[in-house]
Amino acid sequence: MSGLDIFAIIVLLILLFAVVAIWIVLAMLPGKIAAKRNHPQAEAINIGGWLGAILGGVFWPVFLVWAFTKPIRITSAGEAEEIQDLYKRIAALEAQGTSRVGRK
Structure with missing residues (x-):
């Protein structure tokens, strides 16, 4: 292995770590927002945010919007x-x- 191959592997590992970290932060975001705003369904929004992230972000925007709303x-x-x-x-x-x- 040359030095360039080692450098490429290090860069790929850093990028992989960054993608996983961003995915985790985005999955937690609706739940954190709902908890901070004292939303009555904060736990459901938190679970939905994680579920939306696991399913590839299909319903994640719905839970993000839900975190900003108050039920009437x-x-x-x-x-x-x-x-x-x-x-x-x-x-x-x-x-x-x-x-x-x-x-x-």
């Missing part, structure tokens, strides 16, 4: 009123519980 809960008008009533009842029970604690 759509409620009907009646459901919204029920939720407000529940919040009022919880507040009343908490106030009642704190007044009992003060008496002991």
